[in-house]
Amino acid sequence: xxxxxxxxxxxxxxxxxxxxxxxxxxxxxxxxxxxxxxxxxxxxxxxxxxxxxxxxxxxxxxxxxxxxxxxxxxxxxxxxxxxxxxxxxxxxxxxxxxxxxxxxxxxxxxxxxxxxxxxxxxxxxxxxxxxxxxxxxxxxxxxxxxxxxxxxxxxxxxxxxxxxxxxxxxxxxxxxxxxxxxxxxxxxxxxxxxxxxxxxxxxxxxxxxxxxxxxxxxxxxxxxxxxxxxxxxxxxxxxxxxxxxxxxxxxxxxxxxxxxxx
Amino acid sequence: xxxxxxxxxxxxxxxxxxxxxxxxxxxxxxxxxxxxxxxxxxxxxxxxxxxxxxxxxxxxxxxxxxxxxxxxxxxxxxxxxxxxxxxxxxxxxxxxxxxxxxxxxxxxxxxxxxxxxxxxxxxxxxxxxxxxxxxxxxxxxxxxxxxxxxxxxxxxxxxxxxxxxxxxxxxxxxxxxxxxxxxxxxxxxxxxxxxxxxxxxxxxxxxxxxxxxxxxxxxxxxxxxxxxxxxxxxxxxxxxxxxxxxxxxxxxxxxxxxxxxxxxx
Numbered sequence: 366x367x368x369x370x371x372x373x374x375x376x377x378x379x380x381x382x383x384x385x386x387x388x389x390x391x392x393x394x395x396x397x398x399x400x401x402x403x404x405x406x407x408x409x410x411x412x413x414x415x416x417x418x419x420x421x422x423x424x425x426x427x428x429x430x431x432x433x434x435x436x437x438x439x440x441x442x443x444x445x446x447x448x449x450x451x452x453x454x455x456x457x458x459x460x461x462x463x464x465x466x467x468x469x470x471x472x473x474x475x476x477x478x479x480x481x482x483x484x485x486x487x488x489x490x491x492x493x494x495x496x497x498x499x500x501x502x503x504x505x506x507x508x509x510x511x512x513x514x515x516x517x518x519x520x521x522x523x524x525x526x527x528x529x530x531x532x533x534x535x536x537x538x539x540x541x542x543x544x545x546x547x548x549x550x551x552x553x554x555x556x557x558x559x560x561x562x563x564x565x566x567x568x569x570x571x572x573x574x575x576x577x578x579x580x581x582x583x584x585x586x587x588x589x590x591x592x593x594x595x596x597x598x599x600x601x602x603x604x605x606x607x608x609x610x611x612x613x614x615x616x617x618x619x620x621x622x623x624x625x626x627x
Numbered sequence: 628x629x630x631x632x633x634x635x636x637x638x639x640x641x642x643x644x645x646x647x648x649x650x651x652x653x654x655x656x657x658x659x660x661x662x663x664x665x666x667x668x669x670x671x672x673x674x675x676x677x678x679x680x681x682x683x684x685x686x687x688x689x690x691x692x693x694x695x696x697x698x699x700x701x702x703x704x705x706x707x708x709x710x711x712x713x714x715x716x717x718x719x720x721x722x723x724x725x726x727x728x729x730x731x732x733x734x735x736x737x738x739x740x741x742x743x744x745x746x747x748x749x750x751x752x753x754x755x756x757x758x759x760x761x762x763x764x765x766x767x768x769x770x771x772x773x774x775x776x777x778x779x780x781x782x783x784x785x786x787x788x789x790x791x792x793x794x795x796x797x798x799x800x801x802x803x804x805x806x807x808x809x810x811x812x813x814x815x816x817x818x819x820x821x822x823x824x825x826x827x828x829x830x831x832x833x834x835x836x837x838x839x840x841x842x843x844x845x846x847x848x849x850x851x852x853x854x855x856x857x858x859x860x861x862x863x864x865x866x867x868x869x870x871x872x873x874x875x876x877x878x879x880x881x882x883x884x885x886x887x888x889x890x891x892x
Contacts, residue, residue, distance in 0.1 A: 397807070404814050411680075411824045412673045419676050544652060544704070547809075548659045554813075555665055567668045 372469060373477050380480035395486045402435055402490050405557060420561035425501045427559055429585045432494030434557040437518065437580055439487025441525050441553075447479040449529045450546070453536045461622060472615050475533075476526070499588070506588040513587040513597060520604035521580040525553075527604075527611035528575070534611075534618035556581045576603060631726050638731055642738025653739070657746050660699050666819060667691035680824050686850075689762050690821050692754030693846045698818070699747035701781040701841070703736045706805055709792030718887065729789060729880055736785055762851045769848060772858050776845040779865040784841040786872035793876065796883030811836070817843030823852070837872060840865040 409431055413424040422430075452475045455461040464474050499506065506514070532545050552575055555563075560578035563571055571577040579600045586592035670687040673679060682690070709732065712718040721728040755763075764770055791805055798804070813819045814829070816838040822830055833839050844865055847853040853861060 401810060404810070407814065407825065407829060408820050410826070411820055412670070416679070417676050419673050544655045544659065544707070548655055551659055551662050552665075555669075558669060562669055562672055563665075564668060564672055567665055 376477040384482050391483050394483045398486045398490050422559045425498050428498035430559050430581050431557050432491050433581045436491025439484045443481045443484030445526050447481050448476050449533050452533050456536045510587050514584040517584040523604045524607045527607040530611040530615050534614045537618040537621045634726050638734035639738045642735035663691040663695040689758040689850045693849045696747045696751045697845045703785045705732050706788040706792040710795045713795040773848045780841050782869045786876040789876040790879050793879040793883045837868040
């Protein structure tokens, strides 16, 4: 465990050094973040601003969800996606050999190989939106609520990571994955809406199969103090199950790796 | 030109064979394109509480089913093909053929249209049943205009993506650019939210960008949201963009190929 932590620390330091070379990225990604955050608010603005609340969500409450979504997206694109996109390239080119030769756990090595620290801008922008919307609502979350929301954030990152590992595992079978990643991103985008807005099949899909509810709605409910303890426990258990399935699948997939170097 | 025309049937046949061969990829693509169904569920729930700026539940259903059909038929993925082939050097195979690579890409795209139309068909029927067809155009002129706008939408979308793909000749990674394009597309083409509902300044931006002509134009014609008087102007603007985008795509590709060094085995 200590070894794993020091390995992550080392990889993180390497990524920091790498991105310090591209300082301009900080400015450009910062500007882009502002634009995307503004654009991301538009649909919710159209649907809820100055209108009756939908399924119990007013405009301000839904904005908390949008803010949380921006925050989570920042974490996802800063800490989860970059490494896993790199793995797909390794598999295609057969250079995964070099990773597998190292005397450490392959999954740990590939999933911590790259971080993008500049995405911290997204996290800050998301937080700012959350705080602003909570202020507009006139709510101050309880310390317990904040702790629970952060725990659920951790669970959401675990689930997203597990889903990505599943996508990457698919790369051992099919060579091209751009469109699978694209599908994933397109679906993830619906997490900016509170889950209660969806009904029927879509609601089931987004609660159990691709748990968008866990990713944004539950943490925000925790902040607002309306999350049932039962739901929170079930969400955490679900996240754990996702991680285990992903781990098993990755190891099975690794067995199919046929170093494709020429 | 004559030589290229005579090659067309063969190119189309190859394209169809490839579309059938890469079924798994096609299926994922088609799933991606069903995203409007989620938007439909979402917006009808919102409209059930109270209509949004004149859009009731049924209007949203018609709009998003039309979006699905149009996107399914006119979408293209040339940017991925190109990016991949430029990066890995397999573009050489295309360059060796005696026809323009852009044309071979276009043929592969066109060849997939019948298969994709087949998938779009059930949704079109569902849309017709759900909305009773009362929103559909009633005269031949509008239907012809819709056909023209569909062809224009395909050509324009292809040219824009081909330009992005050709940037792979110059830049190390074009995926970030493509992500930015996608995000812009989602908002300014009417894919996520009907453009009519957006705040005025967003609509003004959408007017200035080519993206609305790749999707919103045919959709709005199909569901009767574009007044007849505005049809001619809309189509003229669309085709002006088509010509401009193809010119840029051809230029970017030709210039790019000169920099192309096929590395790798």
